[in-house]
Amino acid sequence: MADLSKVGSVSRQRYEEIVAELREAVQRESGACWLVGDRAPEIEPMRPHGGRQAVLPGEVLLSVRESLFMLAEDVGLNYRTVETRRWTASRWPSERRRLDLSYTVHRTLAHIEDERERFAAIRHPPEHPGTGRRVWTPDQANRRVGFQVARPVSPQEKINAIHTLAREDEVASKVTTDMLRRPDVAFRVMRDDTARHQVNDTQVEQARQVREARERELLGDGEPPLAPTVRRVTHAIEFLDLVSSCHAFVAKASRVVPHLRDRHLSDDESAVIHSNVARVRATCDWIDHAVQTGQVDVDEELARLLRGE
Structure with a gap:
């Protein structure tokens, strides 16, 4: 005391x-x-702003x-x-x-x-x-x-x-890193849609930069004979990542959905599920479009949906 x-x-x-x-x-x-x-x-x-004192002829003022x-x-x-x-x-x-x-x-x-x-x-x-x-x-x-x-x-x-x-970015990144090491803080941060999507986007961008850096390391300058092989390997890894993501979602849903039998969800819970199902459908349509056309751009409406807005 x-x-x-x-x-x-x-x-x-x-x-x-x-x-x-x-x-x-x-x-x-x-x-x-x-x-x-x-x-x-x-x-x-x-x-007043811009005002000046009157000056008599021959008078010099500071x-x-x-x-x-x-x-x-x-x-x-x-x-x-x-x-x-x-x-x-x-x-x-x-x-x-x-x-x-x-x-x-x-x-x-x-x-x-x-x-x-x-x-x-x-x-x-x-x-x-x-x-x-x-x-x-x-x-x-x-x-x-x-x-x-x-x-x-x-x-x-x-x-x-x-x-x-x-x-300063250097200070902010250090503080953010330290804060995210606290489980409760990290959990609350990930509940914010904007923060969560920013983290996801950053992870994707970092993965792309790492992949390109490895390609440059393997290929060096110019277009060596190994270039097509390296690109095929990179393409295969991306293909496997996408297939793995789809498989993981289907497997998880297959385990969870049967437990909903005889469950009565509240209106709020149902609304949350419907909102997330809409995001899943939009993502699947995006994947189909990317596979068919090779175009991966996201329009503003889809971007808002994916952010949960």
Whole structure:
């Protein structure tokens, strides 16, 4: 059981003292952020997109970027920091700011486009998913505007975090491989028609690439005398795979169907069986067409049927 009298390595009393001290520091920091944000527009007021300041004859003005860059360097800040604080201040007139909330929360909520909605939102904090208290925190502000949170709580937030971390294909493939080694996860994934068909299509494509690579390895460059023999062997393997698949289906059905005697399936169960029988018929027609014509293309209607849609 957690020791509620301590937080980390300090007592609860010392923790509260630290919180009070840091709140004052955060308020001072927020005040500095607002000061920069309020002074920068004196130098370069916010203008409509594409707007320009009127220039008198013979007068030379710096661009907005040049002016803000000069200000940033003269006060020891990053240009982007000055630019962001200027924009944030423009979204929050001083009378609309809440002194009990950090500048960080204001900066995030500044992304609410509608002004009335923005001003109303900061007065009505949402319920925290962890504590149940109505409070604005940086993560709560991120949730409000649809940004990724630092500490995901809901399943969707955790999913979003995983997607962000797995943007690179190499990382995503490693994570997916690890997840599919968990039987329960693999079972749930295979219940998704799109995922299942994607896996099946990938297996077929990998088999084709492996077969072609073996042919190239055996044949080498050009058209050697063994080429027809290798192609006949490959053709025979494909033929046997197809015959084996048909045989396996017939054998399995022959064992299972007799057990349906005197069984009364529900409407839902019957609908599932009829749907799958339709897919089997469509697949058989596809095989017949491929054997007769040599064409294996799948039209959109058949593709949807095979996917179970």
